Amino acid sequence: MGLTGPVTTRWLLGDQLGPHFLDAPDQPVLMIEARSVFARRRFHRAKAHLVLSAMRHRAAELGVQCTYVSTDTYAQALDEVAAPLSVCHPTSSAALRFVVGRGNIDVIPARGFATSMEDFDAWVQSRGRRRLLMEDFYRDARRRRHVLMDDDEPVGGRWNFDADNREPPPRTPTLGVAEPEWPVEDEIDQQVRDDLDRWERDGDVSFLGHDGPRRFAATRAEALALLDGFIAHRLPAFGPHEDAMLAADPWMAHSLVSAPMNLGLLDPMEVVARAEEAYRRGEAPLASVEGFVRQVMGWRDFVWHLYWHLPESYRDLNALEATEPLPDWFADLDANNVDAACLSGILADVRDHGWVHHIPRLMVLGNYAMQRGWEPAQVTDWFHRAFVDGYDWVMVPNVVGMSQYADGGILATKPYAAGGAYIKRMSDYCRGCRYDPGTRVGPDACPFTAGYWAFLHRNRERLSGNPRIAQPLSGLDRLSDLEPLLAQESARGSSAP
Ligand code: SF4
Numbered sequence: 001m002g003l004t005g006p007v008t009t010r011w012l013l014g015d016q017l018g019p020h021f022l023d024a025p026d027q028p029v030l031m032i033e034a035r036s037v038f039a040r041r042r043f044h045r046a047k048a049h050l051v052l053s054a055m056r057h058r059a060a061e062l063g064v065q066c067t068y069v070s071t072d073t074y075a076q077a078l079d080e081v082a083a084p085l086s087v088c089h090p091t092s093s094a095a096l097r098f099v100v101g102r103g104n105i106d107v108i109p110a111r112g113f114a115t116s117m118e119d120f121d122a123w124v125q126s127r128g129r130r131r132l133l134m135e136d137f138y139r140d141a142r143r144r145r146h147v148l149m150d151d152d153e154p155v156g157g158r159w160n161f162d163a164d165n166r167e168p169p170p171r172t173p174t175l176g177v178a179e180p181e182w183p184v185e186d187e188i189d190q191q192v193r194d195d196l197d198r199w200e201r202d203g204d205v206s207f208l209g210h211d212g213p214r215r216f217a218a219t220r221a222e223a224l225a226l227l228d229g230f231i232a233h234r235l236p237a238f239g240p241h242e243d244a245m246l247a248a249d250p251w252m253a254h255s256l257v258s259a260p261m262n263l264g265l266l267d268p269m270e271v272v273a274r275a276e277e278a279y280r281r282g283e284a285p286l287a288s289v290e291g292f293v294r295q296v297m298g299w300r301d302f303v304w305h306l307y308w309h310l311p312e313s314y315r316d317l318n319a320l321e322a323t324e325p326l327p328d329w330f331a332d333l334d335a336n337n338v339d340a341a342c343l344s345g346i347l348a349d350v351r352d353h354g355w356v357h358h359i360p361r362l363m364v365l366g367n368y369a370m371q372r373g374w375e376p377a378q379v380t381d382w383f384h385r386a387f388v389d390g391y392d393w394v395m396v397p398n399v400v401g402m403s404q405y406a407d408g409g410i411l412a413t414k415p416y417a418a419g420g421a422y423i424k425r426m427s428d429y430c431r432g433c434r435y436d437p438g439t440r441v442g443p444d445a446c447p448f449t450a451g452y453w454a455f456l457h458r459n460r461e462r463l464s465g466n467p468r469i470a471q472p473l474s475g476l477d478r479l480s481d482l483e484p485l486l487a488q489e490s491a492r493g494s495s496a497p
Helices: 036-040 045-065 074-079 093-102 117-127 134-145 187-201 220-238 258-262 268-280 286-309 312-316 341-353 358-371 376-386 392-403 420-426 447-458 467-477 482-492
Strands: 009-011 029-034 066-071 085-088 105-108
Touching (some): 029 045, 029 074, 066 074, 117 134, 117 286, 220 258, 258 286, 312 376, 447 467
């Protein structure tokens, strides 16, 4: 890695599409659309559409400044390029290895994150032997970037408003806030659809899910309109219900900026600044603004840095020795063949949009996968392929560590396992379900409630040293129906609940 002269052509990868990935507005640009990326793995079709639409829109904006190569592999395209190239630090270890391995591409520091790799390293050094905690990282980042600070103190006198932001959903079918600013498709989207249809017909690729109207921003203008609408109409309601789920309202007051931010169309610091301005103008409550800032410059950056900080073998950890394959009904988003209302509704949302917010991901999809002992590497791969905002750096720490507890407690202090009582409290799914969240055994037994106890039983030894799970483990001994429950869940196996 070295310094970049003004004459290098900037190779923009598909998630580096904003103006902040160029050193000057007129810098020559190379973009490569490599079909082999889609041939290797079965991605959600809405994701393939979004990425290709975003790349082609960016190339159209840049006009003659951009050389756009459609090819089979990156290597084929690069072999044809004579100009000296530079690239911003890629976002996956495989891509970094490839770029460095070419030997003649200048790799410059990562852009698109609130904390630099140097500042993260300095923070890690400052911890000594103490655990790497997101909360402490986040507070350090707030101080360093001076976000939501009054001099050296957090505004409002508190760093953390989580306790205010855990309300159950309202008793209405939707949250009742204005919808997100939906993008309007154009001829580039139509051309992308035609190409994807042709590639599928030719048997070159196969996709998951539905490619309905494009829901996520593919251009900087669309991303800014989305952000404007969120700040003006949705941010005030974001905080209180950010952990709640409504069957008829997948979007609730979530920002949807993760997709354009992970495409590089928005910089996290501009997003955070807009939220803080709304608070300072008195247009959004502090709890909502803090909860949002925590997600953007806390969690998002923390996960990014852990991805590079942890050894590459982290992705293969399997502390709970979970070895079951993903069943087809789950892997293929076959929501119509699932009776469990929460799982069916959320799989349908993923099928239709390639997106649900963090709680359905963690507490329904991930929770079910962990309860059933599905192999973490397969679960990680599925989340990466099925979500429009999923990338290797996002999903490896989030799924291996947070969601599946496959790292044995490096990232999370306890497994995010929960029974139907949690889903009943935080959603309206149970009202329309054929199962009963309070029943463990019998035809009405909730698969999440029964699965929770079966999970604890299976992992009793492995989790016995964790004080945060001691109370639920001791609850196992008080279950009078554990034997029939285990027989019931064993018989359920990998069939759709
Ligand atoms: Fe999900 Fe169980 Fe509630 Fe049905 S009863 S919606 S399966 S948590």
